[in-house]
Amino acid sequence: MDPKTYKFDTLSLHAGYQPDKNSGARQVPIYQTTSYLFDDVDHAAALFNLERGGHIYSRISNPTVSVLEERVAALEGGTAAIATSSGMAAIFLAIMTLCESGDHIVASSQVYGGTANLLRLTLPKFGIKTTFVKPRDTQGFKKAIQENTKCIFGELLGNPGNELMNMPEVADIAHDAGIPLIIDSTYQTPYLCKPFDFGADIVVHSLTKWMAGHGSSMAGIIVEGGKFNWMQNDKFPSLTKEYEGYHGLSFAEEFGPVAFTMKARAEGMRDFGPCLSPQNAWNVMQGIETLSVRMEKHCANAEKMVEFLLGNESVAWVSHPSAPDHPDYELAKKILPKGRGSMIAFGIKGGKEAGTTFINNVKLASHLANVGDTRTLVIHPASATHSQMDEETLKFAGLSQDMIRLSVGIEDIEDIKNDFEDGFRAAKKLKLVVNK
Amino acid sequence: MKFQVNNEEVFASTGGRPFDTNKPLIIFIHGSGLTHMCWVLQTRYFAFHGYSVLALDLPGHGLSGGKSLTSIEDMADWINDVIDSVGYKEASLVGHSQGCLVAMECTSRYSNKIKTLSLMGGAGAIPMNPELLSLAENSDAKAVDLMMDFAHGPSGHFGGHPVPGLYHLNTGSMLVQSKEIKDTLGVDFRACENYTNGYEAAKKLDLPTLSILADKDRMCRLKDGQKLADYIKGSEVHIIQNCGHMMLLEEADQTLAILKKFILEKYPNN
Numbered sequence: 049m050d051p052k053t054y055k056f057d058t059l060s061l062h063a064g065y066q067p068d069k070n071s072g073a074r075q076v077p078i079y080q081t082t083s084y085l086f087d088d089v090d091h092a093a094a095l096f097n098l099e100r101g102g103h104i105y106s107r108i109s110n111p112t113v114s115v116l117e118e119r120v121a122a123l124e125g126g127t128a129a130i131a132t133s134s135g136m137a138a139i140f141l142a143i144m145t146l147c148e149s150g151d152h153i154v155a156s157s158q159v160y161g162g163t164a165n166l167l168r169l170t171l172p173k174f175g176i177k178t179t180f181v182k183p184r185d186t187q188g189f190k191k192a193i194q195e196n197t198k199c200i201f202g203e204l205l206g207n208p209g210n211e212l213m214n215m216p217e218v219a220d221i222a223h224d225a226g227i228p229l230i231i232d233s234t235y236q237t238p239y240l241c242k243p244f245d246f247g248a249d250i251v252v253h254s255l256t257k258w259m260a261g262h263g264s265s266m267a268g269i270i271v272e273g274g275k276f277n278w279m280q281n282d283k284f285p286s287l288t289k290e291y292e293g294y295h296g297l298s299f300a301e302e303f304g305p306v307a308f309t310m311k312a313r314a315e316g317m318r319d320f321g322p323c324l325s326p327q328n329a330w331n332v333m334q335g336i337e338t339l340s341v342r343m344e345k346h347c348a349n350a351e352k353m354v355e356f357l358l359g360n361e362s363v364a365w366v367s368h369p370s371a372p373d374h375p376d377y378e379l380a381k382k383i384l385p386k387g388r389g390s391m392i393a394f395g396i397k398g399g400k401e402a403g404t405t406f407i408n409n410v411k412l413a414s415h416l417a418n419v420g421d422t423r424t425l426v427i428h429p430a431s432a433t434h435s436q437m438d439e440e441t442l443k444f445a446g447l448s449q450d451m452i453r454l455s456v457g458i459e460d461i462e463d464i465k466n467d468f469e470d471g472f473r474a475a476k477k478l479k480l481v482v483n484k
Numbered sequence: 485m486k487f488q489v490n491n492e493e494v495f496a497s498t499g500g501r502p503f504d505t506n507k508p509l510i511i512f513i514h515g516s517g518l519t520h521m522c523w524v525l526q527t528r529y530f531a532f533h534g535y536s537v538l539a540l541d542l543p544g545h546g547l548s549g550g551k552s553l554t555s556i557e558d559m560a561d562w563i564n565d566v567i568d569s570v571g572y573k574e575a576s577l578v579g580h581s582q583g584c585l586v587a588m589e590c591t592s593r594y595s596n597k598i599k600t601l602s603l604m605g606g607a608g609a610i611p612m613n614p615e616l617l618s619l620a621e622n623s624d625a626k627a628v629d630l631m632m633d634f635a636h637g638p639s640g641h642f643g644g645h646p647v648p649g650l651y652h653l654n655t656g657s658m659l660v661q662s663k664e665i666k667d668t669l670g671v672d673f674r675a676c677e678n679y680t681n682g683y684e685a686a687k688k689l690d691l692p693t694l695s696i697l698a699d700k701d702r703m704c705r706l707k708d709g710q711k712l713a714d715y716i717k718g719s720e721v722h723i724i725q726n727c728g729h730m731m732l733l734e735e736a737d738q739t740l741a742i743l744k745k746f747i748l749e750k751y752p753n754n
Contacts, residue, residue, distance in 0.1 A: 049615050051626070051633035053653060054641060063651070064643035097500070099528040100737060101646030109648035117649035127655040274658035279547070297500050301547070304521045305658035306650055313649065 056123065056239065060339050064118030078330045079111045098294060098314070108317045112326035116333055120259070120269050123238040123336075124251055127274030128309035130317070131267060131329060135234060135254025136162050137322035138268030139201075142230055142252055144320065145312040146284065147198045149175030154192040154199075156183040156213055158206025158446045159232070161433040167201070180444065183213040184375065190221045197225065198283060199250075203232040204241060204383070207419075208393050208429045208453040209446030210367040212376035215383060219247025226281040234258070234420070235389050239343040244273040246383060250308065257420025258390075260335035261342050265328040270312060274305030287311055342422065345458040347387030352461045353454070353468075357394050362402075362472035364395035364450060390457075391419060395450040402475040403428050403452050409474035412459065412467035424457035424464050486547075489562065489569045495547035496520060496538040496566075499531025503538075508753050509572045511563065512539040515581030515605070516676060517620075517631070517660040517669030519546030522580065525646060525736035526743060534753035540566065545668050552671040556582070556679040560589035567597055576751045578602040578743065580732055581704060582610065582676050584712075592685035600751045602694040602743055605701055605729045607708035608682035608715065612673045621670035628660045628669070637700035637728025639735070646736045656730065686715035692750035693719045696731060696742055703729040720746065 054062065065076050084103045086092035094100045103109050113131050121129040132138040143153065155167050157180040167178040181188040183206045193200075200222045202213045215231065222229040228249035233241060237258045243251050253259060255267035278287045278300040287307055290296040293315060299307040317323060335342075350368065357366045369380035369388040380388050396402045406426075407415050413424040417433055427433060430442060430449050437445060456464070485503055486495050497520040510530055512523045520527075520539035531537040542559065544552035553559045563586060567575050574597050579587035584606030591598040619627035632653045633641075640652040660669055693716045697709040706723065713719040722742045727735045 049613070049630065051629040053629065053633050062642055066639060066642050066644055093532075094529060097528060097532055099532055100525055100740065101648065101650075103648065111648075114648040115643075118643040118645060118651050121649070121651040121654065122643060125654060126651065127658050128650045130649050274654065275661070277662075295500055296502075301495075302497060302500060302521070302524060304519065304546075304662065305655055306647075309649055310647075 057340050059119065059122045061337050063122035064115040076112060076115045076330060076333060078326050080326055082106050098297070106326070107321045107323045108313060110323070110326050110329070113324050113329040116324075116329040117269065119333065119336060120238075120253070120255075121271055124271045125238075125242050125244050125273075126251065126271035128306040129269050129271040130309050130312050131255070131269045131324040133268065133322045133324050134266045135232075135252065135256060135268035136166065138252040138254070138270045139163055139166065139232065141312055141316045141320065141322060142250055142270045143171065143176070143199070143201075145308060145316050146228070147176045148286065150196060151176050152194050152197045153178040153201055154189055154197055155180055156202030156206060157181060157444050158183045158209050158211050159203050160207045161429070161436065163232070164445065165436055182444070182446070183211045186214045186217045186221070189218050193221070193225045193227070197227055199228050199230050201230045201232070203235065204243065205235045205369070205389055205391065206446060207235070208391070208433070208451065210369060210374075210391060210393050211446055212369055212379055212383070214379060215243060215246040215248060222249075223247070226283060228276045235391055236384065237339060237343060239340050240347070240384050240386050240389060244275070249273050249276040255332045256418070258343065258346065259339065260332040261338070261420065261422050262331070262335050263418060263421035263423065265331040267324050267328050267332045270309070272306060272309045278307055342458060343387065346390035346456060349458060349461050349464065350388070350390040350392060350456040353392060353456050353464065356465050356468070357392065360472060362397055362476060364397045367393040390455060392454040392456060393451055394454065395448060396452055396475060398450075398475055400428070400430065400449040403450055404431070406452065406471040406475040410467050410471040412463055413454075419453070419455040421455065422458050424459060425455040427453050429453050487569060489565050492543060492550035493548065494543070494566065495541045497523070497527055499527035499537035499539065501531040501537075503570070504536050505571055507534060507536040508751060509536045509538065509567070509570070509575040510747065511566065511575050511577050512537070513563065513577065513579040513583030513586050514540070514542065514545070515583050516672035517545075517665070519659050519662060521546070521659055522730075522732060526578070526732060526740050529740055529744065530747070538566065538570065544663065544671070546662060552668055553675070554671055555675050556585045556589050557681075559586040559675070560593055563587070563590040564594045564597065573597065574599050576600040576602070576747060578604070579606065580604045581606065581729065582672055585610065585676065585679055585682055588682060588685045588689065591691065592688040595688070595690070598691060600692045600694070600747060601689065602696070602746060603712070604696045604732055604739065605698060605704050605709070606695060606712055607704040608686055608712040609680065610676040610704060612677040617673050617677060620673045621666050623664055623666040623670065625661070625665065627665060628657050631660065631669070632656050634702045635729040637698065637734055638726060640728050640730055645733070652730070652733060682712065683715050686712055689716050692746070694742070694746040695719055695721045696724065696739055697721065698724045698727040698729065698731045698735075700727055701729045
């Protein structure tokens with residue numbers, strides 16, 4: 049006897065929505081509205097008191113956005129989700145739901161440049177400080193935890209260096225300290241890895257990337273795993289104690305496995321307002337419908353590109369967990385059995401100048417500040433996404449001046465290789481000129 | 485709130501309002517392996533509209549202490565003890581699934597205290613599938629997956645939770661897994677399997693009784709719910725269409741509307 053609950057590919061298409069009873073619309077309708085009629089005064093009061101579910105105002109929730117939220121929660125194996133206007137909004141909302149002034153975060157040093165700036169420069173303005181630890185330094189996470197630490201934050205595969213955090217061990221460290229592990233799983237998507245299966249408690253995504261795939265719409269999401277016991281200690285009073293904003297409600301007592309999401313929505317969306325537009329939610333769902341087939345092609349192309357780069361004389365080094373010499377090769381096989389993702393970091397011989405020449409001479413690959421598009425993308429992180437970092441911080445974050453970040457698309461692999469050959473040829477010519 | 489019953493700490497949600505013994509009491513009793521949280525879309529209404537509410541965590545479940553009670557009869561006596569412990573002489577009971585068995589048995593034993601009875605997804609007996617029972621008693625997570633499958637109708641499986649962003653199956657799964665499966669779900673399933681007095685208890689009932697049933701219920705089938713209602717004198721029956729066993733979440737608004745009408749009429753708060 050086995051459960052007949054729907055599987056991943058089915059949930060990608062159907063979770064969160066049944067055809068609209070009034071119109072029969074098969075596709076999810078775009079509810080382009082700010083607000084929703086109350087039946088009467090009692091109905092309005094019931095919605096505001098959280099006596100019943102429903103929508104009040106689209107800053108807090110929207111029926112189209114809710115379908116996306118349920119869909120991603122279903123795909124991740126989470127209890128609940130809350131969509132945001134971008135991935136950065138998701139990270140900010142997740143942290144502000146947990147932390148108060150005087151609190152502390154332990155974070156992986158290898159994270160997206162925007163995230164690094166938020167943790168390093170912006171959150172201290174709110175009285176929240178961060179200690180950074182290299183992603184492979186598992187015991188370093190333990191040592192960095194302080195009395196006021198409220199979470200460990202990391203990207204499973206660090207951006208851009210592709211260092212893999214040992215998520216199960218770091219989760220144990222977090223749980224021993226009575227704090228949750230937040231994983232930014234943008235690079236993986238739930239198709240490649242469900243972080244809740246490896247001990248994570250909260251997952252954030254930039255849906256703008258692989259989940260949507262088309263590179264047309266900004267969106268983010270927070271997903272709650274539902275296992276973390278907020279009441280095990282007194283570290284999270286805003287979740288466990290009576291909350292003045294809702295008549296003395298205790299989110300943890302009342303909502304248990306969805307307490308975090310309920311607080312993020314009731315307080316965070318209400319007060320900060322980083323809501324996702326229904327149009328963008330709908331656009332993202334168009335991408336999610338084909339997530340598994342796209343991710344298979346992304347990963348297959350990435351592995352072929354790794355092989356190509358490893359054999360190319362212009363390339364100094366390649367970092368991708370599918371390469372047998374990658375330090376995290378074995379761990380990646382365990383955590384990412386379906387594929388190691390489509391982000392590759394590589395160093396070009398000739399350093400920064402060769403790198404910029406390469407980028408200026410590829411034509412198929414797009415030079416832009418995004419990843420996870422269906423199209424192949426390249427960037428030189430030290431001069432773009434991570435340009436606010438000084439040399440020492442760059443080094444600590446695992447970056448080098450010769451590094452090129454490649455997001456492998458789903459074009460024909462031969463076309464991508466040919467394009468790169470052109471780029472390498474141009475970079476090599478530059479080197480010859482310099483040598484003369 | 486937390487209080488003591490038989491020297492064990494008990495947790496009950498009061499629906500977001502302070503517990504006030506001057507108001508009539510409604511007690512909500514959850515189903516196998518679950519907790520007070522499954523009632524969140526019913527309890528808060530009554531708490532904000534003139535009632536005192538206790539959505540209990542049965543012993544050993546959720547935030548309550550102690551060990552799970554091993555028989556429906558013991559649970560029924562325990563509900564009576566709860567009423568005494570909070571200083572009430574009477575209460576209205578609302579049960580879901582296994583909670584219906586407990587509420588019925590309690591009412592048949594303490595008929596002078598119970599003023600109305602509301603049964604959701606109930607039946608006179610809940611015999612367990614042997615494989616499911618064995619999985620639960622061995623703390624196999626597959627028991628929870630099977631339960632979530634059986635307990636939800638089409639809307640539960642597809643989604644469309646009344647609270648924006650929540651996903652039925654995984655939320656239910658986490659509620660059940662908040663404690664060791666064999667200590668809660670396993671014990672509860674065995675208690676249901678062993679309980680044979682449901683129809684006898686139902687025959688004794690002589691109070692306003694409401695049965696809310698669902699046409700797609702695969703845990704306590706509609707025909708079994710109707711059979712039970714036939715045993716209860718004057719039972720009021722409502723059938724929710726296209727809904728599974730977890731009607732209190734899958735069709736929370738419909739369930740609340742039916743419950744509101746019944747309780748406000750039969751157990752008014754003035």
